[in-house]
Amino acid sequence: MDVTFKVRRHDPRTGGKPSQQEYSVDLAPGATVFDALVQIREEQDGSLGFRGNCGRGFCGDCVVRMNGKLTLSCLTPVDKTVKDGVIAVEPAPYARQTKDLMYDDQTFLWDKYRAMKPWLVSDGAPAKPVTEEAMANVRTMMRCTMCGLCDFGCTVIDVDQGFMGPAALTKAYRFMIDPRDTATKERLTMAGEPKGMWDCVHCWEASEHCPVGIDPTHRIMDMRDLSVRHGIRSGKQNPKVARHYDSFAKSVKESGWLDEFKITMDTEGIMGSLRLAPVALKALTRGKVAVIHPKRSGAEHIKRIFEKVEAEFKAGQK
Amino acid sequence: MNKYAFYTGCVSKGACPELYQSTVAVAKKIGVELVEMLDVGCNGAGVLTTEISDPINARTLAKAEQMGLPIMTICSTCQGVIGAARLRLMNEQYRTAINERFLREEGLEYKGTTVVKHFLWILVEEVGVELLEGLVTNPLTDVGVSPFYGCYMRRPDDVIEQGGRKRYLEQIITGMGATNVDISGKGKCCGFPIAAADETNSLAMAAKHTGEAKDKGADAMVVPCPLCHLNLDGQQERAAASTKKELGIPIFHLPQLIGLALGIDPQELGIQRNMVSLTPVLRKLGMVKQPA
Numbered sequence: 382m383d384v385t386f387k388v389r390r391h392d393p394r395t396g397g398k399p400s401q402q403e404y405s406v407d408l409a410p411g412a413t414v415f416d417a418l419v420q421i422r423e424e425q426d427g428s429l430g431f432r433g434n435c436g437r438g439f440c441g442d443c444v445v446r447m448n449g450k451l452t453l454s455c456l457t458p459v460d461k462t463v464k465d466g467v468i469a470v471e472p473a474p475y476a477r478q479t480k481d482l483m484y485d486d487q488t489f490l491w492d493k494y495r496a497m498k499p500w501l502v503s504d505g506a507p508a509k510p511v512t513e514e515a516m517a518n519v520r521t522m523m524r525c526t527m528c529g530l531c532d533f534g535c536t537v538i539d540v541d542q543g544f545m546g547p548a549a550l551t552k553a554y555r556f557m558i559d560p561r562d563t564a565t566k567e568r569l570t571m572a573g574e575p576k577g578m579w580d581c582v583h584c585w586e587a588s589e590h591c592p593v594g595i596d597p598t599h600r601i602m603d604m605r606d607l608s609v610r611h612g613i614r615s616g617k618q619n620p621k622v623a624r625h626y627d628s629f630a631k632s633v634k635e636s637g638w639l640d641e642f643k644i645t646m647d648t649e650g651i652m653g654s655l656r657l658a659p660v661a662l663k664a665l666t667r668g669k670v671a672v673i674h675p676k677r678s679g680a681e682h683i684k685r686i687f688e689k690v691e692a693e694f695k696a697g698q699k
Numbered sequence: 700m701n702k703y704a705f706y707t708g709c710v711s712k713g714a715c716p717e718l719y720q721s722t723v724a725v726a727k728k729i730g731v732e733l734v735e736m737l738d739v740g741c742n743g744a745g746v747l748t749t750e751i752s753d754p755i756n757a758r759t760l761a762k763a764e765q766m767g768l769p770i771m772t773i774c775s776t777c778q779g780v781i782g783a784a785r786l787r788l789m790n791e792q793y794r795t796a797i798n799e800r801f802l803r804e805e806g807l808e809y810k811g812t813t814v815v816k817h818f819l820w821i822l823v824e825e826v827g828v829e830l831l832e833g834l835v836t837n838p839l840t841d842v843g844v845s846p847f848y849g850c851y852m853r854r855p856d857d858v859i860e861q862g863g864r865k866r867y868l869e870q871i872i873t874g875m876g877a878t879n880v881d882i883s884g885k886g887k888c889c890g891f892p893i894a895a896a897d898e899t900n901s902l903a904m905a906a907k908h909t910g911e912a913k914d915k916g917a918d919a920m921v922v923p924c925p926l927c928h929l930n931l932d933g934q935q936e937r938a939a940a941s942t943k944k945e946l947g948i949p950i951f952h953l954p955q956l957i958g959l960a961l962g963i964d965p966q967e968l969g970i971q972r973n974m975v976s977l978t979p980v981l982r983k984l985g986m987v988k989q990p991a
Contacts, residue, residue, distance in 0.1 A: 536888040536904070537893070537900060539887070540907060541897075541900045541903070575897070576897075579896040580893055580896050580897045580900065582850070582904075584850035585850060585851075585853075585854035586850075586887075588854070588855055589855070589856075602749075610748065621895055621896070629746050630746075630751075633743070633755075638709045638712075638740060638741045639741050640713075641710070641713045642713075648895050649895075660933065660934065660937060660974075663974060664974065667971065667974070668716060669717075670714060671714070671716075677738060677740065678738040679738035679739065680740070682758065683755060683758075685801075685804070686751060686754045686801050687751060689801065690748075690750045690751045693750075694750075
């Protein structure tokens with residue numbers, strides 16, 4: 382199979398502008414993009430820089446963008462990616478580029494992991510036996526190879542690389558639900574600070590990008606649920622998020638549906654609401670803001686659901 | 700005649716009344732009968748924990764089941780959240796537990812049969828684009844429109860069920876005689892979910908997507924989600940100011956776009972309520988006089 386690879390090349394150490402280099406490669410059937418890059422380096426151009434080790438999806442080291450799609454090059458068959466005989470290969474975005482397709486993910490990934498304290502914390506009490514059931518979900522998350530694809534595909538990181546990102550947040554959750562760990566509340570507070578779990582837009586991009594089925598978006602939503610169950614709701618530096626949750630929940634509990642005007646006022650406070658006043662006034666003049674918020678019929682049944690679940694949350698916190 | 704249990708969501712009854720009125724107007728025009736669900740709750744919108752929202756949504760699904768009708772939503776988030784709850788409630792053990800703990804007291808039981816479909820899906824799958832095209836009296840000729848789906852209309856795959864649904868907006872745009880102006884961000888998040896948690900990022904997302912549509916020459920965008928509309932239309936001026944970008948691109952609610960092509964009076968579609976004026980589009984269509 383003859384395929385043309387158009388590879389983006391750049392060596393920031395020597396200066397110069399990024400360029401595109403073409404390589405024509407005759408590949409064996411079943412070859413992956415990673416196989417092709419190795420073949421190019423061995424047969425045509427020893428100076429081509431790219432990352433990769435195991436070639437089997439275990440090490441998570443070979444993320445590149447192929448014909449626009451971010452994925453592990455070692456798990457991507459050439460025949461499934463090639464378009465009109467061509468595969469364009471570009472480095473993964475956001476992380477600092479070091480050479481050609483190579484990147485340094487220290488600040489992009491590893492510093493964020495470290496901030497989430499990815500190790501077991503014990504209160505010193507004698508260890509108790511753990512059940513298979515309690516470990517099942519932890520094991521799923523232990524499949525993470527730290528490839529960073531969930532972060533590379535993240536909608537929020539796309540506009541703010543300071544966001545903690547699905548990789549580190551999922552790692553934090555993995556320790557929160559580990560029955561051997563005793564720092565769940567501290568971890569929830571930490572992950573609930575600005576740029577943490579409440580900054581996630583739950584767009585499911587992370588889950589779509591994860592190559593090992595951890596479903597990071599779901600895990601972040603699970604972590605939020607866990608946080609509310611523990612009565613934490615947000616980190617100490619993030620009071621607006623807690624106010625938003627409380628007002629949202631109160632509105633649905635009392636009236637069955639959302640009182641958008643009240644939620645905005647409660648969340649933003651007086652100063653914040655003043656900041657939004659020009660938009661609110663314009664909306665008001667166009668009849669877009671409902672100031673009166675009647676109860677829905679059947680609201681008492683919604684309230685009953687809240688009361689039952691909240692009583693359980695309270696019992697669980699004791 | 701197609702008949703549905705109409706789940707309006709909160710926003711079409713609050714900050715986006717023009718979505719409600721344009722939906723009702725278009726449904727009437729194309730012969731879709733809507734029975735509004737008045738006694739059901741907010742689905743939780745991905746904010747409330749699933750422990751609370753799943754029983755609320757089981758209740759909604761049970762009510763529609765009692766009515767013998769599929770649910771129609773008009774909001775990506777309502778669709779995604781109720782759709783995901785519906786999927787979990789396919790598990791009989793879980794459904795029975797929810798029924799017994801929460802619904803029985805009210806004399807309700809969810810048997811697991813309710814179908815939940817967004818208006819967009821109904822239009823393409825049940826009404827049919829061809830039928831809609833046949834009803835067009837005012838084709839949106841030479842109007843460039845960028846589609847913008849809202850995350851929950853694209854992902855996750857098990858809730859979306861059919862991959863083809865990720866291309867329905869484009870079919871509607873061209874069916875109404877407009878030109879599809881594709882943007883790479885059409886399946887991304889609008890930024891609304893973090894309006895409270897991180898306003899800077901929320902506005903940056905709104906600016907990015909509206910900016911891309913504008914840069915590609917679109918005259919307008921179309922959204923099937925009122926939350927996307929709140930961020931892309933309602934916050935557009937602030938997004939432009941915070942990112943120092945010139946924006947000013949009108950945002951259609953899905954039924955506003957269709958209604959305009961079907962010859963419904965723009966006032967009836969509530970276009971005067973949009974924050975970014977749709978007048979330039981109407982002018983292009985010759986529906987308002989050129990400025991002197």
